[in-house]
Amino acid sequence: xxxxxxxxxxxxxxxxxxxxxxxxxxxxxxxxxxxxxxxxxxxxxxxxxxxxxxxxxxxxxxxxxxxxxxxxxxxxxxxxxxxxxxxxxxxxxxxxxxxxxxxxxxxxx
Amino acid sequence: xxxxxxxxxxxxxxxxxxxxxxxxxxxxxxxxxxxxxxxxxxxxxxxxxxxxxxxxxxxxxxxxxxxxxxxxxxxxxxxxxxxxxxxxxxxxxxxxxxxxxxxxxxxxxxxxxxxxx
Numbered sequence: 001x002x003x004x005x006x007x008x009x010x011x012x013x014x015x016x017x018x019x020x021x022x023x024x025x026x027x028x029x030x031x032x033x034x035x036x037x038x039x040x041x042x043x044x045x046x047x048x049x050x051x052x053x054x055x056x057x058x059x060x061x062x063x064x065x066x067x068x069x070x071x072x073x074x075x076x077x078x079x080x081x082x083x084x085x086x087x088x089x090x091x092x093x094x095x096x097x098x099x100x101x102x103x104x105x106x107x108x109x
Numbered sequence: 110x111x112x113x114x115x116x117x118x119x120x121x122x123x124x125x126x127x128x129x130x131x132x133x134x135x136x137x138x139x140x141x142x143x144x145x146x147x148x149x150x151x152x153x154x155x156x157x158x159x160x161x162x163x164x165x166x167x168x169x170x171x172x173x174x175x176x177x178x179x180x181x182x183x184x185x186x187x188x189x190x191x192x193x194x195x196x197x198x199x200x201x202x203x204x205x206x207x208x209x210x211x212x213x214x215x216x217x218x219x220x221x222x223x224x225x226x
Contacts, residue, residue, distance in 0.1 A: 004151070033215075041198050042219035043152075086151055095140070095208035096165075097215070099151030 003027050006087050006100035013107050019074040021103045023087030026068065033088040033097065034061050034072045043086070046072070077107045111135075113218035115201050121224045122191045130186045130221045134203030141184050142215070143176055144200040152200055158184060159207050191225045198222050 004025045013019050023032070034046045047054050047061040049070075054061050058077075063070040074081055084102040091098065114133040122128050134141050139160055144152035145168075154168040160181035169176070173192075178184040188195055198220040206213040 035217075040219060041200075041222060043200065043202075043217035045214045045216070048214050088151070095157065096154050097142075097152075099144075099153070101149070101151045 003098050004087055004089055004100040006085075006103050008103060009101070010104045011106070013077050013105070015078060015107055015109050017077050017107075019077050019081075019105065019107075021072045021085050021087075021105070023070045023072070023100055024068060025070075025087075025089050025098075027089070027098075028092040029065075029068075029089040030092050030094075031090045032063055032070050033086075033090075034070070035086040035088060037084040037086055037102065039083075046085075074105075077105075079107045079109050081105060082107050113201055113203050113216050115199075115218035115221050117221060118219065119222050119224075121226060124191060124193060124225055126191050126225075127187065127189045128191055128223065130188075130199050130223070132184045132186070132201030132203075132218060134182065134184070134201070135205075135216055136182070138203035138205050138216070139207050140204040141178060142202045142204075143184070143186050144202065145170075146198040146200055146220070148197070155186070155199075188223075191223075193225050196223055196225045 007022045031050045037043045058075045060073040086102045087100040088097040116131045141158040143155040146152040156176045157165040158178040173189045175187045200220045201218045202215040
């Protein structure tokens with residue numbers, strides 16, 4: 001049983017489209033990470049948030065603690081955004097991250 | 110260094126062989142984590158070091174897996190008598206503060222892709 005569920009698992013979009021990736025979790029958390037993983041394997045942290053909304057360039061992350069749900073939005077998507085996007089949560093009082101399985105995004109020119 | 114460095118990037122081992130995977134964290138980072146990522150899955154926790162102390166090894170899948178960080182910087186993950194199910198990407202991450210937290214993000218290496226044949 002995975003405590004962190006992401007949807008969709010796979011997503012193909014045309015360049016320029018607005019993209020939303022969803023993450024739901026079942027446990028109390030202290031913070032949530034959105035991570036980007038390129039085919040080479042390396043993982044980059046995009047956002048870490050515990051409430052509200054954060055924006056960086058074309059990326060926006062929101063979280064609703066009461067509903068145990070977070071979304072990652074990409075505006076004006078570009079082929080270089082193609083990657084796996086992973087949601088991960090810190091359990092309350094825990095240093096361990098629990099990861100979702102990831103959403104594979106492909107943006108077609 | 111500028112980031113977390115892992116070596117080798119790729120390792121092919123024959124079943125039964127021992128392997129050693131290396132992680133160089135960001136200088137001065139107290140926390141170091143090892144994760145295992147099977148194909149198509151999210152990473153899963155293996156073990157956690159705070160400086161040289163291994164505070165949590167609850168995620169190590171069997172006693173064939175062993176990790177150390179003797180001087181509180183470089184860490185090595187060793188897998189003895191490798192099995193096909195050990196094939197995965199092994200990721201290392203470090204953080205400035207003990208335990209890692211909201212105030213101190215994790216920095217990941219590029220991983221070592223282990224293939225056991």
